[in-house]
Amino acid sequence: MKLRHGFLAAAAAATLALSAPVAKAETFKFAFQGNLSSLDPHSLNETFLLGTLGNIYEGLVLYDDNLAAVPGLAESWETIEPTKWKFNLRKGVKFHNGNAFTADDVVFSWKRALSEGSDQIARASKIKNIEVVDDHTIIIETPAPNPILTSDLAYIYIMDKEWSVENKTENATSASADNSGNYANLNENGTGPFVVVEHKADVKTTFKKFDGYWGTMKSNVTEVEFTPIKEAATRVAALISGELDLVYPVPVQDWNRLEEAAGVKPLAGPEARTIFLGMDQGRDELLYSNIKGKNPFKDVRVRQAFAHALNLDAIKKKVMRGASTPSGLMVAPQINGHIPELNTPYAYDPAKSKELLAEAGYPDGFEVTMDCPNNRYVNDEKICQAVVSMLAKVGVKVDLLAQPKSKYFGKVLATGGYDTSFYLLGWTPGTMDAENVFSSLITCQNKEAKKGMFNLGNYCNPEVDALAEKIGSETDQAKRNAMIKEAFSIVQKEYGYLPLHQQPLSWGVKDGVTVNQRADNVLDFRYVVVN
């Protein structure tokens, strides 16, 4: 419970900071394990990139500190027809170079997000057309009713049309050779509260407060310095030595060290990412098992046996240092569509597991290979090892294949032909809505419809598919939530997936610095207060 104190201390520091006069220049330095690969907001659909660029670019909608969609560059919006939304754009907004923000910029940015090389095509294709009514009013048309359009808009960042045309960066930065020197890759011109002063890819990025920002923010920071630090030990040392104000992620094993060190503390909270196990239920014979001629995972009793063999509390205690939140559902509490009554994990009951396995015709268990990444999620390999030993107790012999993420994803994803029988994966829906989990993970694999791309084990139930389809277009929230609940309870009853937990967010902060630890692991400079 020491962590709780960390929270209280942070809250106390926040109140102190707010009452203090804000005048002098405050520099805030932080480090993250990964790098800011580009300044182009359409180049990569990755949480860290989009989250960090969210300080210099903005969408029509913004995420607030609790991941709720709030007005951003649009002041207000309404649905005029199920597929038509009217947005009133904010007036008096200036880009960093002084240009005024207008409806043309929105249309331009949407088209740029659809351009060749953009990694935001999936998001931008949820818009069919944008009609400009006047400089500050637009009507967005969607191909089908879309109840979560606003969450998609939060990550379609608005660029200045004039600036982009002037600098010949009308297309998104792509990796192919014909696109080198794309101006927006190394330069920016957004509307956000911070301006990039210097950007050296993979070395350092410096931000300065933008004086012409339209909004007000809590932050008293005037300069931000970001350094990627790959080695966890170096990151933690840099924080403890006082050179940095914030580092993340901090290995959970290092929390004690941060608590004992003077002047710093760990900051932890549940992440919106759910870690789960998946099983190949599609093939008639498993690729990696000693059972030939049939697929044990097609038998619901085997899946159920696996579910009851897992001791999530032990994983929480032994592997995650008490910091994970065991889960029964494929979406975290922060996600729209989370159903609290369905979140109870499957009970730990190894005796029942053995019974079920015997019933299914495997009294002595069987052998299967498990694929696991070893550098993607918090303690991923250790979780897999724990799972292996738990399954061994009910007679299932699991051969663990833990690999770096590049190898792992290359094998288990569609590109590798879903080459797995049993795997561990983590997922945060990019839209912060359950619909994304259905369409990516739960819907039957369907290449033409671009559905179920990450349903690696091809769990497939037409009934759930039909519900998922409706969830994608139902705009009545109450009806929609009822459908989400129904769909999730079917998946749960069929043991389609075995959710493990929400992994912890693990940051380390200097005393006197308050930050908002958003559940998607994004650092929003708007909430950083340095005392």
Next chain:
Amino acid sequence: MVTFLFKRLLQSFIVMFTVALIAFSMFRFVGDPINNMVGQDTTQAEREVLREKLGLNDPFIVQFGRFAANAAVGDFGNSYKFKIPVRDMILERMPATLELAFVSAILALLIGIPFGVYTALRRNGFWSKVVMTMSLVGVSLPTFLIGILLILFFGVILRWLPTFGRGDVVDLGFWTTGFLTWSGIQSLILPSITLALFQMTLIMRLVRAEMLEVLRTDFVKFARARGLPDRSVHFKHALKNTLVPVITITGLQLGSLIAFAIITESVFQWPGMGLMFVQAISDVDIPIMAAYLVLIAFFFVVINMIVDILYFAVDPRLRTKDGS
């Protein structure tokens, strides 16, 4: 001389080509680059388009041929991750690595030689034994651990020196240097010691062994017999003669200093080429990996060639043999 040079050039070219070929064939085992280049919501079709555009579907030999042809004219393509020309990235990172390697080499020489001489002269002295034992630690402790320990002691506990990065650098247009600012110099200390430690002990042990050897030779005995003072015998006669192999080894080690900087650079987040390479491995950024390996091979080849040419100039036996 011309035939010799020509032969060496041809050999160097074959070495470079082989390194490139081996390196390139290994990249297929690093993983799939595409998954590191797109977000989770990117559709399969878009991934395929990207794969096709990058030529990743072509047969290995075609991919390698394209790479070799471009590399021959100094074009290493664009980084998959950063989407900027790899050549620019390398040029931007090279000063950091070279400055670090340079300082480390100087440190290794300035500390290694005197200690080597001392331990050779006072072979059974107490301090010699201490130094020799310490040097054993220097050779056997992994660089990673040494770096972390130095960071812990001087950075975290004493807080004398920065724990990561290069400090403030001055941009000279074609070169960024950390030598001109106080924080730049401070930042150099820990990484250069970490990187130098192995070379330092190597040079020390080499000098010691050579000194012991030379001290036994007749001309040293004769010098002693002539009644020359010890100082003159040790430094004028003995040390001078030990330095020939030391200089050779140091020259060759300069290449390994640059190559081994990988670990030191990642421990200290030193923004050099080695760190860039490590990052590229986890991103499966093939253009960066390929360029880096070819460049390192190039460094080794050039250094070796210079050493060979020097030998050729110094040693008359080589010339006659080659001429016949």
